[in-house]
Amino acid sequence: MNSLMVDVGERSGEDMDPIRGISVTGTGKRYAGIPVLSDISLKIAEGEIHGILGENGAGKSTLLKIIGGAVMADSGTLRLNGMPIKISSPRDSIAHGISLISQELSLIPNRTVLENVFLGRWANTAGLVKGRRDREHFTALIRETGFELDPDMVVSRLSIGQAQQVEILKALARGATILCMDEPTAVLNEMEKANLLRVIRRLSAAGTTIILVSHYLEEVLDICDRVTILRDGHHISTADASGHTPESLVSLMVGREVDFLMPDIPPVRPGAVTVLEARGICSNSVQDISIVVRRGEILGLAGLVGSGRSETLLALFGADKVSAGSVAINGQRVQPNSIRDAIKAGIALVPESRKDQGLVMSRSVVENIALATLGIRSAAGFVRGVAENRAVADISIAVDLRGVRAGSPIAALSGGNQQKALFAKWLLAPPEVLLVDEPTRGVDVAAKSRIHSMIIELAAKGTAVVVVSSELEEVIGLSHRVNVMRRGRIVAEFDRNASRDDVMASAFLK
Amino acid sequence: MTLTTSTAPATSVDTPARRKFEPNLRDFGIIFGLAAIILFLALNTTTFLTGQNFINLFDQATVVGLLAAAASLCIISGVFDLSSTATLASSAIIGVMITERFGVAAGFFGALLAGTVLGCITGLVVVSTKVNSFIGTLAISIIYRGLAIVLTGGAIVSPKPEQILAFQTWTWPSLFGLTAGSVLMLVTTIVLGVVLWRTTFGRRIYAVGGNQEAARLSGIRTGTIHVAVFAISGLCSGMAGMILASRAGSAQPSMALGVELTAIAAVVIGGTSILGGQGAMWRAFVGVMVLTVIGNGFNLLHWDTTYQQVVTGALILTAVAADGLFRKRNR
Numbered sequence: 001m002n003s004l005m006v007d008v009g010e011r012s013g014e015d016m017d018p019i020r021g022i023s024v025t026g027t028g029k030r031y032a033g034i035p036v037l038s039d040i041s042l043k044i045a046e047g048e049i050h051g052i053l054g055e056n057g058a059g060k061s062t063l064l065k066i067i068g069g070a071v072m073a074d075s076g077t078l079r080l081n082g083m084p085i086k087i088s089s090p091r092d093s094i095a096h097g098i099s100l101i102s103q104e105l106s107l108i109p110n111r112t113v114l115e116n117v118f119l120g121r122w123a124n125t126a127g128l129v130k131g132r133r134d135r136e137h138f139t140a141l142i143r144e145t146g147f148e149l150d151p152d153m154v155v156s157r158l159s160i161g162q163a164q165q166v167e168i169l170k171a172l173a174r175g176a177t178i179l180c181m182d183e184p185t186a187v188l189n190e191m192e193k194a195n196l197l198r199v200i201r202r203l204s205a206a207g208t209t210i211i212l213v214s215h216y217l218e219e220v221l222d223i224c225d226r227v228t229i230l231r232d233g234h235h236i237s238t239a240d241a242s243g244h245t246p247e248s249l250v251s252l253m254v255g256r257e258v259d260f261l262m263p264d265i266p267p268v269r270p271g272a273v274t275v276l277e278a279r280g281i282c283s284n285s286v287q288d289i290s291i292v293v294r295r296g297e298i299l300g301l302a303g304l305v306g307s308g309r310s311e312t313l314l315a316l317f318g319a320d321k322v323s324a325g326s327v328a329i330n331g332q333r334v335q336p337n338s339i340r341d342a343i344k345a346g347i348a349l350v351p352e353s354r355k356d357q358g359l360v361m362s363r364s365v366v367e368n369i370a371l372a373t374l375g376i377r378s379a380a381g382f383v384r385g386v387a388e389n390r391a392v393a394d395i396s397i398a399v400d401l402r403g404v405r406a407g408s409p410i411a412a413l414s415g416g417n418q419q420k421a422l423f424a425k426w427l428l429a430p431p432e433v434l435l436v437d438e439p440t441r442g443v444d445v446a447a448k449s450r451i452h453s454m455i456i457e458l459a460a461k462g463t464a465v466v467v468v469s470s471e472l473e474e475v476i477g478l479s480h481r482v483n484v485m486r487r488g489r490i491v492a493e494f495d496r497n498a499s500r501d502d503v504m505a506s507a508f509l510k
Numbered sequence: 511m512t513l514t515t516s517t518a519p520a521t522s523v524d525t526p527a528r529r530k531f532e533p534n535l536r537d538f539g540i541i542f543g544l545a546a547i548i549l550f551l552a553l554n555t556t557t558f559l560t561g562q563n564f565i566n567l568f569d570q571a572t573v574v575g576l577l578a579a580a581a582s583l584c585i586i587s588g589v590f591d592l593s594s595t596a597t598l599a600s601s602a603i604i605g606v607m608i609t610e611r612f613g614v615a616a617g618f619f620g621a622l623l624a625g626t627v628l629g630c631i632t633g634l635v636v637v638s639t640k641v642n643s644f645i646g647t648l649a650i651s652i653i654y655r656g657l658a659i660v661l662t663g664g665a666i667v668s669p670k671p672e673q674i675l676a677f678q679t680w681t682w683p684s685l686f687g688l689t690a691g692s693v694l695m696l697v698t699t700i701v702l703g704v705v706l707w708r709t710t711f712g713r714r715i716y717a718v719g720g721n722q723e724a725a726r727l728s729g730i731r732t733g734t735i736h737v738a739v740f741a742i743s744g745l746c747s748g749m750a751g752m753i754l755a756s757r758a759g760s761a762q763p764s765m766a767l768g769v770e771l772t773a774i775a776a777v778v779i780g781g782t783s784i785l786g787g788q789g790a791m792w793r794a795f796v797g798v799m800v801l802t803v804i805g806n807g808f809n810l811l812h813w814d815t816t817y818q819q820v821v822t823g824a825l826i827l828t829a830v831a832a833d834g835l836f837r838k839r840n841r
Contacts, residue, residue: 339727343729360787385708
């Protein structure tokens with residue numbers, strides 16, 4: 001199988017290309033000015049099972065969504081069997097036989113399996129639904145896939161694996177010949193997974209093209225004919241799966257030059273006392289988390305999206321319900337499941353999402369910064385305005401929040417300044433333990449390095465810090481130690497000198 | 511996303527006092543609207559700009575004004591209280607019944623207490639069941655109206671004849687000739703306005719309404735805030751019930767039916783966003799005055815009052831649409 005793209009005379013060459021399948025040429029996409037995909041060219045043959053791999057943020061889901069018609073590319077062409085096609089709505093993709101099955105399933109929970117499978121396309125005569133014909137069609141689809149599904153079951157009562165089967169049936173019922181699947185096995189148990197992989201093979205044998213994005217390398221190598229690797233939005237390689245090992249995939253995925261300099265971090269003082277000690281924390285999303293952080297130490301939590309990093313921080317902070325385990329600050333046990341007690345004990349959380357968890361977007365900069373420590377600057381329930389303005393002005397200088405009016409709405413600030421404001425909010429009462437989730441997501445380079453040095457300064461002053469980041473350089477460069485999480489557990493620990501490959505490998509591999 | 515460099519780094523954050531006054535249509539449009547209506551009525555009638563008419567205006571605004579002040583607090587904190595007038599009816603009835611047995615002062619106090627307790631119960635139910643407040647308070651309002659019927663057997667209750675004069679205290683003229691009820695409404699609005707504007711509780715109300723999860727992660731007890739807001743709403747309903755009963759000299763289960771929606775409309779017309787986290791108390795007051803002045807104008811001009819409803823409805827639509835429009839433009 002020749003997978004090389006011919007660059008010269010590409011158009012005329014492709015139009016006459018006898019190979020049937022789907023291809024993208026020169027595809028690019030930007031979000032808010034930041035490129036997430038650049039000049040991707042890729043051809044996938046009919047009936048092929050094609051895996052798209054990459055680190056967090058490499059652009060693989062975006063590429064899948066462009067092929068699947070859920071996202072419009074800024075540049076480049078999409079061709080089906082050599083013919084350029086334009087997809088601007090879900091209706092268009094259905095018409096071309098392309099179906100996208102995303103991680104968030106798009107079923108109507110209160111309706112039956114049968115109604116969902118034929119959603120909006122029920123067999124009818126002048127609007128009157130003809131149930132019998134749909135039922136026959138359903139039986140045929142069941143035979144084709146080997147699924148066991150009760151057509152009259154209400155979707156909300158199905159397991160997640162069964163719901164996914166309904167999505168696949170829905171795609172097939174619409175005559176899909178190209179199935180784009182985003183992390184199809186992430187939420188399945190072993191049996192459902194084996195079942196899904198079997199169905200994928202069967203569909204592929206019958207001529208359906210399957211494109212899937214997955215974090216699970218063994219699985220990808222097991223099922224895919226060919227794999228494409230993306231890194232930082234660039235196409236790195238497309239090759240037969242048989243020529244790869246999990247290790248070779250990892251090295252292609254991470255083989256990147258460090259593109260920014262991390263500042264030096266001062267070593268933890270020998271004999272520094274333990275500040276944060278968590279033992280055996282269990283919640284809905286994490287299992288048996290034990291963490292120790294000393295005075296002045298920065299602990300990094302690495303792992304894939306969904307591995308339980310953010311949930312670990314939320315559990316430590318008392319925001320996610322904890323079913324077992326204990327958290328102690330300076331030897332004092334913290335009341336579990338109480339954010340107020342965690343704050344009182346000196347824990348602060350700069351959460352993952354500024355918009356959803358961090359800031360009240362309808363309020364001003366000063367109100368947001370003051371929010372967590374209102375009680376400190378109040379008299380008889382009244383906010384002491386002068387004290388507040390002074391405290392906020394001081395802390396704003398400390399976090400380098402320049403040229404910002406305290407009274408202006410926080411929504412008007414840049415991402416970097418919003419993130420600084422979020423830090424300022426928690427530094428108004430200097431914390432013993434600072435939990436930081438994705439400290440520099442969506443901020444510009446200058447703000448990024450400022451935030452990094454801020455975290456390092458805090459640690460140098462004695463704060464114990466836990467940093468979660470999807471950027472491997474960041475989490476390694478910023479931490480004294482790195483713990484790697486996988487499926488809700490801590491699976492490995494590295495020191496500062498760990499190589500990216502080793503950390504990546506333990507996050508991806510068993 | 512560039513880093514703004516300040517000319518004077520030492521004072522990089524301006525204090526609000528130094529902020530320039532920048533009025534814009536979204537913030538103050540409704541005041542111009544009210545001024546325009548007032549100007550129109552002043553020019554076209556001889557009766558509008560008289561002391562007695564203003565006393566009437568404020569008296570007519572009393573009940574809606576109290577309910578709108580409470581609704582404003584609720585909406586800013588991210589909830590609706592559709593049970594406010596059911597609470598009003600129940601507490602007015604309880605107030606009258608206590609008056610009959612223990613005298614007028616005890617009756618007034620009883621009405622306020624009943625309103626607060628009912629509001630507290632509403633809050634506890636909505637917070638603990640996590641029901642959408644719109645539906646939750648709708649159901650509770652039906653229960654409270656039912657309670658009112660149970661208490662009275664469906665009849666009108668009134669104080670003893672010799673108590674009537676004292677019971678009608680709230681209709682008596684007081685400060686500047688305004689009725690005592692109007693003064694109570696104005697004082698309540700000002701007090702709640704200051705609470706919202708200046709206290710930590712007020713700040714927390716805005717935060718909970720603007721982003722409940724961010725408020726929770728800042729250590730704010732979001733449930734407690736909501737229960738407190740419902741309790742205040744109940745207290746305001748109790749006041750409004752007391753004044754309404756005082757004016758009529760009696761109370762009955764169907765009192766102020768539907769006025770809770772007028773109150774919400776007034777809040778929205780004033781420019782408080784129904785999405786929560788934004789708004790101010792003066793807006794509720796301006797909204798109430800707009801509705802009241804329009805009603806007043808129709809009377810003074812001898813216009814057909816049927817059209818008053820059309821105008822009111824159109825005004826609410828305009829206010830909400832304008833809010834959405836400005837919101838979109840500002841993003």
